[in-house]
Amino acid sequence: MxxxxxxxxxxxxxxxxxxxxxxxxxxxxxxxxxxxxxxxxxxxxxxxxxxxxxxxxxxxxxxxxxxxxxxxxxxxxxxxxxxxxxxxxxxxxxxxxxxxxxxxxxxxxxxxxxxxxxxxxxxxxxxxxxxxxxxxxxxxxxxxxxxxxxxxxxxxxxxxxxxxxxxxxxxxxxxxxxxxSATGSWPAVLSDPVTTAALRALHSDPAAPWTNDRLAAEAGVSRATLARRFTALVGRPPMAYLTWWRLTLAATRLRDTDAPLAAVAREAGYGTPYALSHAFSREFGVTPGRFRAGGSSSSR
Missing domain, CATH: 2.60.120.280 (Regulatory protein AraC)
Structure with a gap:
């Protein structure tokens, strides 16, 4: 994708x-x-x-x-x-x-x-x-x-x-x-070859065990260059963006499917349901179970 x-x-x-x-x-x-x-x-x-x-x-x-x-x-x-x-x-x-x-x-x-x-x-x-x-x-x-x-x-x-x-x-x-667009930042993000390559990699396989070094190699630049360009354009470091995107995908799966929490965790790159639940609660202020049941949540 x-x-x-x-x-x-x-x-x-x-x-x-x-x-x-x-x-x-x-x-x-x-x-x-x-x-x-x-x-x-x-x-x-x-x-x-x-x-x-x-x-x-x-x-x-x-x-x-x-x-x-x-x-x-x-x-x-x-x-x-x-x-x-x-x-x-x-x-x-x-x-x-x-x-x-x-x-x-x-x-x-x-x-x-x-x-x-x-x-x-x-x-x-x-x-x-x-x-x-x-x-x-x-x-x-x-x-x-x-x-x-x-x-x-x-x-x-x-x-x-x-x-x-x-x-x-x-x-x-x-x-x-x-x-x-003459003012939006994301047209600039997606016209930058380094950032685009990194984003394409993260979106193609968000559950992969990404690190800054591996992602930099995928983009064909040094780790420092990737961190500088990605953070300046996207507004957050590569691994922070990956964490947010993984949790967003998990929220979408919880909202749209009845998949077990273990399957949702695995697809989002978390080894266990507990690891997903901890990260999900920290990001959205609600547990995955409560989110799926329609409980209140907050967005960051």
Whole structure:
């Protein structure tokens, strides 16, 4: 697995959901904050996205894609202005018509567990706007085109095709942000060959008996060079990152499977359930058993 795939897989829960919104005239709808990530694809026409908290309004045109990776509340409207007129998204059942341009959007949500989110996803801004530009992000554009053809759920196989395309859309949106980001640290992390080689090794086999010397050899540099570059870019030393990632994987397995604790410990690189339990409790403030049972936990 690569870092982006692992980062998404570790927090994703269940399948994404989506709804097609087709309106015209004067309209305004509010989408409440959500424990996950929201997205919109403008299939036709254009509108405005108005973030909660006074963020800058965003103009959306046909083919534009927008991701709200932290589930921020926002308003969609035909024009910027008074958001007090916004009705809840669930009540937007009025058919298209009126004196304004017709707008069609695919609006949806990804269920994500933000408690142990990977730092790559954590540094995404509240709103990621990816305008439709000729020649930009061809994979994303292809996914949007395919989604536009699949939004009619009466087509054969749409129940399988649509969730799969939405999963691809999330990957392509994150990729596109990494390509365009001028401020994020993780695009720089994954463009550095030494750090990328080390991360690829750790994510490919997190349970291996890694040491700084072995990881440095894998990256083709000295131990001091690896430690310096990895810590400066990632924000923590290689072995500290490995410990965090192993425990994050264990939490994901505990959440998503009924695998015995001994198997979870072995897959995460811990020799015994006790060793895993001790490290897990120190990191997350709760034992693996309580975590699996739904007990309270804290994230660091």
């Amino acid at each position: 690569d870092v982006v795939s692992d980062a998404i897989s570790a927090v994703r829960i269940g399948q994404p959901s989506s709804n097609r919104l087709r309106v015209g005239g004067s309209w305004c709808t509010r989408l409440a904050p959500y424990e996950g990530a929201g997205f919109h694809v403008v299939l036709a026409g254009g509108c405005w996205l108005l973030p909660d908290g006074g963020g800058e309004p965003v103009t959306l045109g046909a083919g534009d894609v927008v991701l709200l990776p932290h589930g921020a509340g926002h308003v969609l409207a035909d024009a910027p202005g008074d958001t007090a007129r916004a009705v809840p998204f669930e009540e937007m059942t009025r058919p298209a018509g009126g004196n304004g341009r017709e707008v069609e959007l695919l609006c949806g949500k990804y269920r994500l567990d933000h408690a142990r989110v990977h730092p790559l996803l954590a540094e995404l801004p509240q709103v990621v706007h990816l305008p439709n530009r000729v020649g930009a992000h061809p994979e994303l554009r292809s996914a949007v085109d395919l989604l536009a053809r699949e939004v009619d759920e009466r087509r054969p196989g749409a129940c399988l095709a649509l969730p799969s395309l939405l999963d691809l859309l999330l990957i392509y949106m994150v990729r596109a942000w990494m390509t365009e």
